[in-house]
Amino acid sequence: MRTWAIGLLALAACDSGGESAAAADARATVDAGAVDGGRGADARVGDGAVSPDAAASPVVVPAAVTLAERTATTWALTDTPVGVAMTPVGTVVGTAGGLFRLAEDAELVDGTAVVAVAAAADGALVARADGLFYWDGLTLVPSALADALDGHPVRALAAAGEVLWIGTDGPLYRLTPAALEVYGDLAGVQAVAASAEAAVLTQATEQVAVRAGASGLEVHGLGSEPVNAAAPGAGDVVLVGLEQGAARARVAVAGGATWRPLALGQTPVGGQGEALAADPSGGSWVLTTDLLVHIGAAGQTLVPRPETPETIDYFSADARGGLWLGGEGVLVHLPGDGPVRPVTWADDIAPFRDARCAICHDGQGVGPALQSQAEWARDVDEILRRVLAGQMPPGGGVGQADIARLQAWKDGGMP
Numbered sequence: 001m002r003t004w005a006i007g008l009l010a011l012a013a014c015d016s017g018g019e020s021a022a023a024a025d026a027r028a029t030v031d032a033g034a035v036d037g038g039r040g041a042d043a044r045v046g047d048g049a050v051s052p053d054a055a056a057s058p059v060v061v062p063a064a065v066t067l068a069e070r071t072a073t074t075w076a077l078t079d080t081p082v083g084v085a086m087t088p089v090g091t092v093v094g095t096a097g098g099l100f101r102l103a104e105d106a107e108l109v110d111g112t113a114v115v116a117v118a119a120a121a122d123g124a125l126v127a128r129a130d131g132l133f134y135w136d137g138l139t140l141v142p143s144a145l146a147d148a149l150d151g152h153p154v155r156a157l158a159a160a161g162e163v164l165w166i167g168t169d170g171p172l173y174r175l176t177p178a179a180l181e182v183y184g185d186l187a188g189v190q191a192v193a194a195s196a197e198a199a200v201l202t203q204a205t206e207q208v209a210v211r212a213g214a215s216g217l218e219v220h221g222l223g224s225e226p227v228n229a230a231a232p233g234a235g236d237v238v239l240v241g242l243e244q245g246a247a248r249a250r251v252a253v254a255g256g257a258t259w260r261p262l263a264l265g266q267t268p269v270g271g272q273g274e275a276l277a278a279d280p281s282g283g284s285w286v287l288t289t290d291l292l293v294h295i296g297a298a299g300q301t302l303v304p305r306p307e308t309p310e311t312i313d314y315f316s317a318d319a320r321g322g323l324w325l326g327g328e329g330v331l332v333h334l335p336g337d338g339p340v341r342p343v344t345w346a347d348d349i350a351p352f353r354d355a356r357c358a359i360c361h362d363g364q365g366v367g368p369a370l371q372s373q374a375e376w377a378r379d380v381d382e383i384l385r386r387v388l389a390g391q392m393p394p395g396g397g398v399g400q401a402d403i404a405r406l407q408a409w410k411d412g413g414m415p
């Protein structure tokens, strides 16, 4: 059994500015002298202090929770995306039906099926069955990087800051501004979820977590871990995982690491997660039934989940803190730098009261009067307590997004 190496090193949030998003100049010829022999993949250390008994561990509660409203932009797409690259010369999305440029509509650039896409230099790298190409905003040209990969077909790409992770049917490559690192032991990588320093790689039969260190990549197989999906985490949280929907955090604690239930927003115990994404600038995103939760070193940001698509097949973060969601023939982008709208009585809380509470609490119903803004402000803690406990409305059923909105209203001074 492989032991855990990553857990000994807390993953600091990567500070390489996501704004440039230039992974590396894919057109440049790679200096063969800069190629690392790929040692390190066998340098497996660690004490293996894994506690699969997460139920016995304390819940990881966020330091701070903020709610952010985002305005979604939607495009119609016939196929599920395999990747989206935001570049200074435009945004492209790869699908089985070809490469599309996202303008007002999704415009076809080229109809050949795309295997993977990532931002690189001032354009995008596009992997297809017939080779590796570079899109410069206008045309697709063969990429010189293909030569450095010894002709191995590219299966997965992930850009994070100035780093590009490249999974092939041969070795794993990690391209930094300084070198092209080659990891022969990590063959056949089909998917990469990555920040600049850490990644979760999907191989044919298992997932492995890796972290770039001074002596190469530290590697840890996730086969014996109590999660079935994982992405790099931030701060003391080394990995975020999901097991049957329960969100877990693999936390570095003195001398080892342990899995703990992860509170998502104000939900006290292990919020239900559907999907995970690595945030390329550090941290991770969890998709829940009605929220998108960003888990960063400083706390969590909750974004209400858009109404469409209901079923999400593609879930990916961009370097600017935004999110891409694909499914049911649409691709949705939620920008990362949108203004945070304050939660107000008139826009948020009064409509929620009318929909869920007023029938009993309007002064004529069976419950005590709880109708005016002043009454809600006075009783806000009791309201939150009852709603969180599933006691109000009788039978429960208030979603996380509404609970987050209530909490944000209280935190914002109840305007």
Ligand code: HEC
Pocket: 353, 356, 357, 358, 359, 360, 361, 366, 367, 368, 370, 379, 382, 383, 386, 387, 392, 393, 394, 398
């Ligand atoms: C089907 C009727 C019904 C609905 C709907 C309902 N409540 Fe109630 N609620 C009651 C009744 C009856 C009581 C009094 C009995 C009790 O305290 O449990 C009550 C009590 C409360 C109390 C305690 C008030 C106090 O002064 O002790 C709070 C707070 C509360 N409800 C909040 C809510 C909120 C918030 C909603 C909407 C999300 C809601 N309720 C929806 C019936 C309802």
